[in-house]
Amino acid sequence: MSRQKRVAAATSVAVLAGGLAVVANGGATTRIVGGSNAAISSYPAYVSIGSRSAASERTAHYCGGTLIARQWVLSAAHCFDKEDDPGKGTPGGVAASTVQVIPAPASLNAADGSANSRAITVEQIVVKSEYPGSTPAGDGGPNDLALLKLSREVTPAEIASPAFVPPASADALYAKGSRLVVTGYGSTNATSTDPGSFDDTNFKKLDVLAKDDADCGGAPFSAPIELCTELTPTEPLPASSCQGDSGGPLWGTLDGVQYVVGVVSRGPSPCDGSEDRNEGTYAETRAFRQWIEDTTGTPLASPTTPAPAPTPTPTPTPTGTTPAGPGTPAPATPVATPTPVSAPAQAAPSLLSRSPATATRTGGLRLRFGCSRVPCRATVTVSRGGRQVSRKVVSLSRSSQTITFAPTKGRGRYRRGQRVVVKLTTAAGSTSRTVTIR
Structure with a gap:
């Protein structure tokens, strides 16, 4: 059963005495x-x-999520299905205009307005198209992912840095026995729906262990795009993520770097x-890196290992100086100030040759471009008639590369003689050029 589906995400909220917002059907959204x-x-x-409750002007929590840009x-796709309209996501599911996000809330206590005052409205909800949808009973399946575009950027003062998504090579994070942590404000009671148990003051975590895919049961579990977990041997029962934790992050640490390795789906x-x-x-996040980048149009951030500070060089004692006698303070030795080490310059992208764009026989488009330093990751967009028609996030392992865009659905084929605007964007900046397709 999907975690959030035990509490209806799209139901209205009512405010009880004391200002505690609860789900109108009686389900408590706790932790x-x-x-x-x-x-x-x-x-x-x-x-x-x-x-957001119109009556209370407070945001009633029902799912978790992770800032990744x-x-x-x-978050999870099933958080945005309606109970009476399963599997639709968006459109047909929860409207983006009714959803709000509170970044890094230390508390969601309704008596404390600080969290609600920081709520950000959602502009767009993109549900993974392969998600099979939730049944009225709450059962979902693989590809249980959604991306929420916010109405504004989250500032560094609110969240210092978006979370890192593991690379495909991070097998150690998903190996059997890997120690992981799930966090959230989900239910603290596995069975009770008593509104009196509502308590959103404390953010909680639970240590879990990754299981071998072969031990995760049959359908609908789907390797390698999902992982399953079990409790640690010392964790007393009852214990688990629960309703209200859906969509929230499963964390793991590798080489001292924290990653969001999974998204709470069901249990x-x-x-x-x-x-x-x-x-x-x-949902196993590393399996969806390309989908995330293609949807957001933004390359995912990668951790950088800071260069170690240089070891200070002791200042030699000047010759001819009389050593300090007993009771005489020794002269202070100046400590050398480390010289800052500059991070490597980011790669600058560029279109190659005077005619970098050619049409394919099937109506697609080939583009040839390069980066001044590799590896580099770039977002490539193609606009025609002032409208963006194609977008792709690509990684270059060599100085030049040719990429192919499929024919654009509903927007016509690429043809020789057409003029398009190609824009390349990396962390170093962007460049754009109008080219004629050959």
Whole structure:
């Protein structure tokens, strides 16, 4: 059963005495079962996703998410299906205008207006097209991912840095026995829907272990785009992520770098870990890097390892100086100031040759471009008649490369003689050029 579907994401909220917002159907949206309290500063890219109550002007939490770019949040597709219209996502599911995001909330306590005052409206919801949809019973399946475009960028003061998505090579994060952490404001009670149990003061975490794919059961589990977890041997029952944790991050650390390795999708019911200590199923984020980049039009950030500070060189004692006697303070030795080490210059992209664009026999488009330094990652967009018609995020491992765009659906084929504007963007900046297709 999908975590969030035990609480209707799209239902209206009512405000009880004391200002606590609860779901109108009686379901409490609280936090992780078991586990322990956590500092949001340890997981700063976490965001709360909720619906705004017109009556209370407060955002009622129902799912979690992760900031993966300044204006984009990664969450679960099933958070945006309506109970009475399953599988539709957007359109037909939850309207973006009804959803708000609170970045890095240390507390969601309704009595504290600070979190709600920082709520950001959602401009667009993009559900993974292959997601099979949720049934009224709450069962979903693989590809349970959604991207939320915010109405503005999240500032560094709100979240210092978006979360890192692991590269495809990060097998150690997903290996059997890898220690991971799920965080959120989901339910603390595996079975109760008593509104009196509502408590959104404490952000919580739960340590879990990655399982071998072969031990994750059959359909709808789907390797390699999903992973499943179990409780640690010492975790007392009941314990699990639960309703309200859906869409939230599963964290892992590799070589000292924190990554969002999964997105909370579904798990056993009740969510108490009693079923052979199975904890949950997650969308495996590294499998969706290309989809994320293609959808957002932004290359995902990669961690950079800072250069070690130079070892200070001791200042030699001047010759002829009389050593200090007993009780005489030794002269202070000046400490050399480390020289800052500049990060490597980013790669600058450029179109190659005077005629870099050619049409394919099937109506597609070939572009040849390069970077001054490799490897480099670039976003390539093609506009025609003032309208963007194609976009792709590519990585170059050599100084030049040819990429191909398929014919644009509903926007006509590329043809010889057409003039298009090609824009290349990397972390170093962007360049654009009008070219005639050959």
